[in-house]
């Protein structure tokens with residue numbers, strides 16, 4: 001069931017379009033990531049869902065209820081952002097209980113709920129501590145516990161892990177993902193980190209310049225980008241242009257067999273890991289290693305092929321030196337293409 005439905009949303013600031021014709025359906029119990037570079041409108045969209053700002057045009061529904069003019073406290077969507085804003089003079093317990101106290105919930109019920117959240121967010125032993133006595137990851141979990149205490153329909157997270165170091169970040173990503181599935185809560189998260197988005201989301205909405213360019217599962221958005229600009233965002237660096245005549249792709253790099261029908265203009269797309277080193281043969285592309293960048297688990301090579309540069313990433317057991325002649329293999333029948 002759709003829990004949030006955004007219909008033709010538009011928003012400008014000072015005559016600058018920040019969100020353009022946004023249409024998005026978020027189903028109950030899903031983890032949806034709004035992904036995009038800095039300034040693409042992610043936070044503006046999230047703030048609009050939370051009720052912190054009004055959109056200029058369009059409708060926002062929670063279920064079948066129109067929320068356009070429903071105030072922030074009546075939306076049942078809670079936002080946790082990177083600033084956390086825990087109350088410094090309150091203990092962990094009191095921070096988590098805050099929203100329930102404000103709603104005048106009975107003391108015994110508050111205690112039960114807080115105990116449950118302490119267990120769930122693995123904060124046992126920290127109940128009486130103040131925020132300045134906690135680590136970044138613990139603070140993060142207290143902020144999420146506080147948000148969950150009022151049992152929101154939707155949890156909104158804005159770059160929640162951006163201030164954490166890499167190891168803690170990975171732990172929190174896994175933790176939040178598992179928690180979301182356990183509680184079956186609808187979660188919308190903003191990030192600019194593609195790895196974070198792909199590893200956590202059920203659905204990814206890629207925002208570029210205020211527009212949703214693709215809304216799909218992590219697998220689909222990575223494997224089957226609908227356009228070059230989506231592919232570019234996920235790091236595609238090899239595009240081969242040409243035409244197809246009688247089952248052969250003709251390009252400046254040579255001719256390659258393909259199952260596709262004749263066409264005047266086609267662009268094949270290859271990620272660096274989709275091209276491999278091999279022996280010289282009929283369909284191979286021959287070139288010379290121009291650059292070699294080592295990054296721990298793999299090496300990124302730039303190969304000079306006539307006037308082109310081809311990027312190939314390879315595990316380190318295949319080690320080539322700058323200046324060495326190499327032969328590359330690319331499977332055009334498995335590649336994504338744009339016509």
Ligand SMILES: Nc1ncnc2c1ncn2[C@@H]1O[C@H](COP(=O)(O)OP(=O)(O)OP(=O)(O)O)[C@@H](O)[C@H]1O
Pocket residue numbers: 013014018036037038039040041042043044045192
């Ligand atoms: N209150 C505001 N007044 C004027 N311009 C704003 C306001 N809020 C956001 N903007 C502009 O809207 C655009 C989108 O901002 P937004 O914060 O939504 O992007 P973002 O994708 O979340 O970026 P980041 O990842 O850097 O936070 C930016 O150009 C920003 O300068």
